[in-house]
Amino acid sequence: MKIKLFITTNIVNTRNVHFSFVAEKLIGNNTSDMDFSMLQNFTSKKLKKTGNFNLKLMSVGEVCSQLKHLNINKSAGLDGISPKFLKLSAEIISPSLTFVINKSITSNRFPQKLKLAKVTAIHKGGPRDIPSNYRPISILNTISKIFERHVCTQLYEFLNNTKLLxxxxxxxxxxxxxxxxxxxxxxxxxxxxxxxxxxxxxxxx
Incomplete structure (x- = not known):
């Protein structure tokens, strides 16, 4: 029986490289020859009747409500701020957090640090030394989830109302x-x- 020994750092780096290039491989598929005219015609006809999508600002009450409904059993992201802490301090931090979220909306910029995630590799099966045999689980910062939930709710409502889905x-x-x-x-x-x-x-x- 052969026993393979790995240095922890090498294992982490190998999986990191594999997970990092998954998206690039998908993007690498050439889509320049695809005809999107039917899709463009479909969406343009729908949007003529309803207008374009506009993301609304959040109110302090909405942010506070979302903070109070956080699942305290979820893990913290890279910022180390737990959902339990955010839930307990909801009424105190909601005005400042609302300002940050609305500033992001009006400036069309999402905070770079909120894009970062803590990734855990879960073994799917097969040899453990093959990176593709692992599934990445990303744990985002809880604050970014509040922002994303706000965008998702409005976008989903827009797609349903315009019958784009x-x-x-x-x-x-x-x-x-x-x-x-x-x-x-x-x-x-x-x-x-x-x-x-x-x-x-x-x-x-």
Missing amino acids: HIAQSGFRQGHSCQTALTKLIDEWLKYLDNGEIVGTVFFF
């Missing part, structure tokens, strides 16, 4: 899941079969 879109939507997607798919198949039509499926692996 397709009715069949099930991923990452409230009230939708793999189960609802399969239920709709099977329902469509049964309708075609009841009408005497043939249903064909193609699976990609």
Whole structure:
């Protein structure tokens, strides 16, 4: 039996390089030849009726409410500020935090330090010396989550109101899941079969 010994620093550096280049590999796929005209026409027609998306500012009450509803069992990010501390000090820090968030919105700049995350590598299976056998779990600073939740709520509402999300879109939507997607798919198949039509499926692996 062969025993491989690794220096902790080398292991961390190897995984760091692997995780860092995952996104670059995806971006490296050439999309310049793809035709987005249909998508552009679709969105432009929708936006003509409703107008463009504008991110609203946060109120002190909204920030304070989000702080008070934080899950204190979650881990702290790189800043070391725990959700429990933010929750307990919500009424004191919410005015200052509101100013920072709104300043970011009006200046169109997201604080650089809030982009940083603490990454933990979780072993998925297979040989432990292969970086691709690990899944990265990113723990963001709690303050950045408050900002992101505010943006997500408004953007999701805008996409729903303008019907920019397709009715069949099930991923990452409230009230939708793999189960609802399969239920709709099977329902469509049964309708075609009841009408005497043939249903064909193609699976990609």
